[in-house]
Amino acid sequence: MYLEHLTTFVNLVETLNFSKTAVNLNISQSSISQAIASIEKQLGVTLFYRSRKAVSLTPAGQEFYDRVKPWLNEYNKAVQHVQQVQNAQKMNLTIGYSGTPYEHTVVPELVRAFCQEHPQINVFLENYAHQELKGHLTHGNCDVIFTMPDIIAGMDNLAYHSLLIGYYCLIVPSEVKLGPPPISLEELSKNRLIFLDHRWCPPTQDQLQKEICRNNHSLDLAYVNNIATARAMVKARLGWGIWANFVSDPNDLDLKKLPLSTKIVPDYGVAILKQGSPQAARQFVSWLEKTGLPG
CATH class of the missing domain: 3.40.190.10 (Periplasmic binding protein-like II)
Structure with a gap:
C-alpha cells in the first residue's frame, strides 16, 4: 500500500469532495479514484459511498481513517524529527485540544508566545474529542493535552496541572x-x-x-x-x-x-504522562503555570 494513496484517502475523508482533494494534493480526480480503488482492493472493503452528488464514509472507511490518521501524523512527525536530529536543531512537542471556541481563540496565541520564548521547540497541534485525546496521550501520539480533571479521572498514569478554576x-x-x-x-x-x-x-x-x-x-x-x-x-x-x-x-x-x-x-488545565513525559512537554506545562490562562 503506497504512502501517497493513504495520504489521498485521509484528505478525501476530510473534504468528502474529489475536487477539493485534487486541489489540495495537486493531482487529478482520476488519480484520486485510482488511489482509493487500490486501497479498497487490497483491503477487500468499500471505504466510501459514492453518488453523483455526494461522497460519504462507510463504517469500514471510518474505522480505517481513525486508525490511519494518527499513524500518518506520526510518520510525518518522525520524518521531520529525523531530519532535525540530523541537524541537531529542535525538540518536538505535540499539543492536543478538543476544539472548544475558547481553545480555537486562545491556544494559537499561547503557542505563538511559547514558541517565541522557546525557539528550540518545534510544536505540532492536534484536535480530537476528549476520549481520543486521552488515548493519544497514553500511547505517546501527543505529549500534552488541554483537559479537565473529571475527564481523566482514574487514569493513574497521567499528571494533571490545574490552570483555571471556572464556573x-x-x-x-x-x-x-x-x-x-x-x-x-x-x-x-x-x-x-x-x-x-x-x-x-x-x-x-x-x-x-x-x-x-x-x-x-x-x-x-x-x-x-x-x-x-x-x-x-x-x-x-x-x-x-x-x-x-x-x-x-x-x-x-x-x-x-x-x-x-x-x-x-469546573476546572481546566493540562495533562501529561507521569513517567516518560518529554522535556518539551514539561517545559510547556511550567511555562503555562507561570504565564497563566486568560480567564
Whole structure:
C-alpha cells in the first residue's frame, strides 16, 4: 500500500469532495479514484459511498481513517524529527485540544508566545474529542493535552496541572434580558435548552445537566454531540446553552455568559504522562503555570 494513496484517502475523508482533494494534493480526480480503488482492493472493503452528488464514509472507511490518521501524523512527525536530529536543531512537542471556541481563540496565541520564548521547540497541534485525546496521550501520539480533571479521572498514569478554576454558566444571545446572576436552575424552563450528549461532555457538565432536570418539571431540550454545534444553535437563536465559562470564545460579543447558581465547579488545565513525559512537554506545562490562562 503506497504512502501517497493513504495520504489521498485521509484528505478525501476530510473534504468528502474529489475536487477539493485534487486541489489540495495537486493531482487529478482520476488519480484520486485510482488511489482509493487500490486501497479498497487490497483491503477487500468499500471505504466510501459514492453518488453523483455526494461522497460519504462507510463504517469500514471510518474505522480505517481513525486508525490511519494518527499513524500518518506520526510518520510525518518522525520524518521531520529525523531530519532535525540530523541537524541537531529542535525538540518536538505535540499539543492536543478538543476544539472548544475558547481553545480555537486562545491556544494559537499561547503557542505563538511559547514558541517565541522557546525557539528550540518545534510544536505540532492536534484536535480530537476528549476520549481520543486521552488515548493519544497514553500511547505517546501527543505529549500534552488541554483537559479537565473529571475527564481523566482514574487514569493513574497521567499528571494533571490545574490552570483555571471556572464556573458553569447559561449562554444566551446578547440581547436576552434575565435577572441578575447567578441564575437559578429553576429559571431555565423559560426557554429551550441545548444540552451536550453525556457521551461527549465532561462528567461535571453531565452532572449539572441532570441537576437542572431535577429542578425543572418541564423542559424543552435539544441534545447535540459537540460544543461547536451547541454554540451554533445558540447563535442561531435556537435555544440557550449550558457550559463552563472557559469554553466560550472570550472575543464573542454576540453571546453572553451568565453564572449559574450551582455548587458544581469546573476546572481546566493540562495533562501529561507521569513517567516518560518529554522535556518539551514539561517545559510547556511550567511555562503555562507561570504565564497563566486568560480567564
